[in-house]
Amino acid sequence: xxDRSLAPAIHEFENFSLPQTEVKTLANGAKVHYLANxxxxxxxxxxxxxxxxxxxxxxxxxxxxSKLLLEGTKNKSAKQIADILDFYGASLECNQGFxxxxxxxxxxxxxxTTLLPLVTEILNEPAFPExxxxxxxxxxxxxxxxxxxxxxYLAMEHFTRNIYGRNxxxxxxxxxxxxxxxxxxxxxxxxxxxxxxSTAEIFxxxxxxxxxxxxxxxxxxxxxxxxxAVNIPKHEIQPGSLVENVAIPGSLQAAIRYGKTFPLxxxxxxxxxxxxxxxxxxxxxxxxxxxxxEDKGFTYGIYASLSPRKxxxxxxxxxxxxxxxxxxxxxxxxKELESLKNELIPTIELRTVKNYIIGKFLSESNTVxxxxxxxxxxxxxxxxxxxxxxxxATIRSTSNEDLKALANQYFTEPFNIVTAGA
Amino acid sequence: xxxxxxxxxxxxxxxxxxxxxTSPMAVLNVLxxxxxxxxxxxxxxxxxxxxxLMFSGxxxxxxxxxxxxxxxxxxNAFTSPxxxxxxxxxxxxxxxxxxxxxxxxxxxxxxxENGLEVQRKVVIEEFKQNYLNQPYGDVWLKLxxxxxxxxxxxxxxIGKEISHIENAVMDDVRAFFNKxxxxxxxxxxxxxxxxxAKAKELSEKWFGPIPSGTLYExxxxxxxxxxxxxxxxxxxxxxxxxxxxxxHMPARNDKNYHSADLVSDILGRGKSSxxxxxxxxxxxxFNSISASVMGSMEPGLLVIQGKLNVxxxxxxxxxxxxxxxxxxxxxxxxxxxxxxxxNQAETSLVFSEIELLNRAMMLAFCKLLGDANDINQExxxxxxxxxESLLExxxxxxxxxxxxxxxxxxxxxxxxxxxDAVEKIKEA
Numbered sequence: 001x002x003d004r005s006l007a008p009a010i011h012e013f014e015n016f017s018l019p020q021t022e023v024k025t026l027a028n029g030a031k032v033h034y035l036a037n038x039x040x041x042x043x044x045x046x047x048x049x050x051x052x053x054x055x056x057x058x059x060x061x062x063x064x065x066s067k068l069l070l071e072g073t074k075n076k077s078a079k080q081i082a083d084i085l086d087f088y089g090a091s092l093e094c095n096q097g098f099x100x101x102x103x104x105x106x107x108x109x110x111x112x113t114t115l116l117p118l119v120t121e122i123l124n125e126p127a128f129p130e131x132x133x134x135x136x137x138x139x140x141x142x143x144x145x146x147x148x149x150x151x152x153y154l155a156m157e158h159f160t161r162n163i164y165g166r167n168x169x170x171x172x173x174x175x176x177x178x179x180x181x182x183x184x185x186x187x188x189x190x191x192x193x194x195x196x197x198s199t200a201e202i203f204x205x206x207x208x209x210x211x212x213x214x215x216x217x218x219x220x221x222x223x224x225x226x227x228x229a230v231n232i233p234k235h236e237i238q239p240g241s242l243v244e245n246v247a248i249p250g251s252l253q254a255a256i257r258y259g260k261t262f263p264l265x266x267x268x269x270x271x272x273x274x275x276x277x278x279x280x281x282x283x284x285x286x287x288x289x290x291x292x293x294e295d296k297g298f299t300y301g302i303y304a305s306l307s308p309r310k311x312x313x314x315x316x317x318x319x320x321x322x323x324x325x326x327x328x329x330x331x332x333x334x335k336e337l338e339s340l341k342n343e344l345i346p347t348i349e350l351r352t353v354k355n356y357i358i359g360k361f362l363s364e365s366n367t368v369x370x371x372x373x374x375x376x377x378x379x380x381x382x383x384x385x386x387x388x389x390x391x392x393a394t395i396r397s398t399s400n401e402d403l404k405a406l407a408n409q410y411f412t413e414p415f416n417i418v419t420a421g422a
Numbered sequence: 423x424x425x426x427x428x429x430x431x432x433x434x435x436x437x438x439x440x441x442x443x444t445s446p447m448a449v450l451n452v453l454x455x456x457x458x459x460x461x462x463x464x465x466x467x468x469x470x471x472x473x474x475l476m477f478s479g480x481x482x483x484x485x486x487x488x489x490x491x492x493x494x495x496x497x498n499a500f501t502s503p504x505x506x507x508x509x510x511x512x513x514x515x516x517x518x519x520x521x522x523x524x525x526x527x528x529x530x531x532x533x534x535e536n537g538l539e540v541q542r543k544v545v546i547e548e549f550k551q552n553y554l555n556q557p558y559g560d561v562w563l564k565l566x567x568x569x570x571x572x573x574x575x576x577x578x579x580i581g582k583e584i585s586h587i588e589n590a591v592m593d594d595v596r597a598f599f600n601k602x603x604x605x606x607x608x609x610x611x612x613x614x615x616x617x618x619a620k621a622k623e624l625s626e627k628w629f630g631p632i633p634s635g636t637l638y639e640x641x642x643x644x645x646x647x648x649x650x651x652x653x654x655x656x657x658x659x660x661x662x663x664x665x666x667x668x669x670h671m672p673a674r675n676d677k678n679y680h681s682a683d684l685v686s687d688i689l690g691r692g693k694s695s696x697x698x699x700x701x702x703x704x705x706x707x708f709n710s711i712s713a714s715v716m717g718s719m720e721p722g723l724l725v726i727q728g729k730l731n732v733x734x735x736x737x738x739x740x741x742x743x744x745x746x747x748x749x750x751x752x753x754x755x756x757x758x759x760x761x762x763x764x765n766q767a768e769t770s771l772v773f774s775e776i777e778l779l780n781r782a783m784m785l786a787f788c789k790l791l792g793d794a795n796d797i798n799q800e801x802x803x804x805x806x807x808x809x810e811s812l813l814e815x816x817x818x819x820x821x822x823x824x825x826x827x828x829x830x831x832x833x834x835x836x837x838x839x840x841x842d843a844v845e846k847i848k849e850a
Binding site (some may be wrong): 002004005007008009010011012013014039040041042078079082083085086087088089090106107108135138139142143145146148149150151250251252253283284285293294295296297298299300320321322348351352353355356358359360362363366367368369 | 444445446481482483488489492493495496511512513514515516518519521522525526529539541542543544547548550552554555556558628631659660661662691692693694695702706729731761762765767768769770773775776777778
């Protein structure tokens with residue numbers, strides 16, 4: 001007779017090991033990283049430029065340059081570009097973030113060599129048409145006006161503003177003033193100085209073959225200026241108020257953001273801090289979820305996370321709670337932080353967190369795209385090739401004493417707290 | 423080609439096994455043949471609330487999540503108008519823990535009063551977060567009852583109103599479990615690094631002893647054919663006017679489904695599509711516009727939705743869409759345009775098969791539709807669409823009398839602010 005109250009035996013499972021990548025440096029200075037896997041006839045081709053917000057001289061330059069790249073070349077209109085991509089069922093986007101801008105092509109591998117010349121044309125001869133620029137500015141302003149109706153957006157904007165300062169590139173959001181001031185010349189300047197192939201990292205993964213590698217290695221991408229080094233600007237942090245309430249009359253919920261900056265990703269404490277953050281609010285069984293959702297029912301979800309950027313790491317807790325329970329939620333968050341400082345995490349809980357982290361890592365490294373993302377992370381954050389080996393070793397070896405000591409070292413005042421709600 | 427084997431346990435549980443020995447992971451996907459269409463109109467939102475309760479402990483195991491996390495696994499679930507689907511991913515060595523957990527909650531729940539009380543609150547917060555406290559969040563709460571007058575697709579899965587969730591009691595929970603949660607009403611998919619033999623052995627061991635339950639016979643009213651255009655005007659504190667047009671279209675299993683699906687792609691998939699090119703780029707009436715289909719098991723909806731540029735009037739925008747539809751219905755499409763949407767559909771299919779979990783979910787859904795092997799027929803069905811079949815569907819589906827339109831008006835206060843902002847940009 002089956003005894004259903006007994007759990008099946010728990011088996012150890014292996015760590016992740018990154019499949020072999022191949023690297024080539026091209027004549028134009030760009031590095032190409034290949035990861036081959038022909039399970040599906042698909043391909044992802046990415047060119048990563050040091051063209052995130054960090055490099056802006058004029059606010060908004062990174063966003064508008066990235067978006068406008070696809071809106072026309074010397075010889076093709078935005079519509080003609082869209083027609084070609086859609087005809088082959090492909091997608092081409094340029095997305096930017098705090099540190100980088102990435103041009104990404106997804107397609108069936110058999111169409112890749114047909115589509116590559118379009119990528120070259122877009123990068124070498126963008127037209128940045130005035131008409132498309134005006135339309136894009138209008139769409140962006142309107143989209144932001146919609147975003148600003150969302151409590152979570154407002155909370156994050158004010159939270160990062162209070163941590164980094166209004167003009168710091170790591171502050172979220174965009175305002176109408178930025179959109180009003182940016183000019184086409186700013187876009188052209190940003191393109192010329194930041195979208196340079198000699199400073200790019202290229203990542204190609206999926207169903208590769210010799211024709212595809214040959215096409216990539218023959219890419220005729222040009223730099224418009226001849227300086228070789230990337231000039232990395234400096235930005236000063238200008239903190240604002242520690243506690244802020246953003247009034248949203250009539251809001252049924254309050255969005256809370258609670259946190260501070262943490263050490264950079266290459267700091268010796270970083271991996272252990274990621275375990276601490278998971279324990280606090282990084283999975284369904286975390287302390288915050290158990291307390292605020294599963295015990296009190298104040299929210300649909302609450303999380304704590306580490307958001308690493310090149311020059312800063314943001315630790316923050318985020319949630320949207322019943323408007324009447326915002327104060328009580330903050331009190332409970334404080335209690336959970338104190339508890340991690342004052343008491344050892346029970347061994348069984350720590351084991352669960354560690355296994356969850358490793359299992360989740362494995363399941364998010366399953367496809368060739370996931371695996372390339374793992375590898376890309378090492379390249380873009382300058383992490384050593386054996387990083388994942390030491391990552392897993394650290395996860396396995398970290399003790400609850402280590403975590404208590406870290407909680408006392410890092411969960412310290414001042415924290416920034418923003419509540420956006422009625 | 424997705425390989426799989428299937429068998430049925432003595433208690434009626436249908437099992438599909440998809441081996442993928444290249445993955446270190448294993449997946450269990452349990453689909454229950456119940457969705458919000460099976461609710462009573464006075465108890466809407468219940469199938470989804472019930473889904474939450476499936477995580478509040480089962481008959482022999484007090485916590486569902488903890489034992490799974492302990493072995494490196496993760497799980498979630500979703501409820502739709504058609505189905506409720508539970509899934510977990512775990513390092514393959516520990517797949518038996520998944521069988522233990524999933525089978526116990528098919529056998530019986532803890533029916534904890536406290537669990538119900540907490541999950542009512544959680545779902546109410548979910549309702550607020552996603553439907554009431556977001557700009558345009560209530561669109562489907564308004565659109566469904568406009569498009570469907572009889573069929574239970576007329577309410578959203580989250581529920582018609584918060585009070586229905588507040589009023590749910592434990593007797594309802596027990597009755598719902600007994601009616602819908604049993605082997606004969608479920609489909610189990612085992613996928614990943616598990617052999618067919620092992621999957622069979624574990625299915626027999628853990629699910630085999632569960633009483634089969636009573637086969638649920640769905641008997642819900644069918645929606646009569648819509649014969650007149652419908653319209654609803656809504657006023658809300660949002661920055662931009664928005665327009666939503668929905669058209670009744672064939673069910674997922676209907677022979678005309680793929681033609682109608684491609685009609686939506688011609689209209690509004692991507693930047694080269696007709697609506698985007700004409701209305702966003704040329705006429706500059708819309709800030710964004712797209713078209714898609716719901717893909718529901720019973721006759722569903724083709725949806726056109728867009729936000730308008732500031733200063734554009736909803737009637738003008740609506741007329742512009744109607745004109746594009748009319749031209750489509752009059753002249754059809756070129757061979758090149760057909761090839762384009764087929765290529766787009768093919769790419770989507772290939773990309774959707776990359777994730778192991780996705781393959782498992784699609785197998786379960788195809789099995790519920792009638793044949794798991796339909797997963798391997800999709801591409802051929804898309805390729806079989808002709809210019810003629812597509813035009814015929816365009817003429818049937820896009821008939822203005824088959825349309826319900828939601829005019830979502832930005833309340834003046836909010837709209838003014840955006841106009842100011844846009845003015846500022848022009849001046850600068």
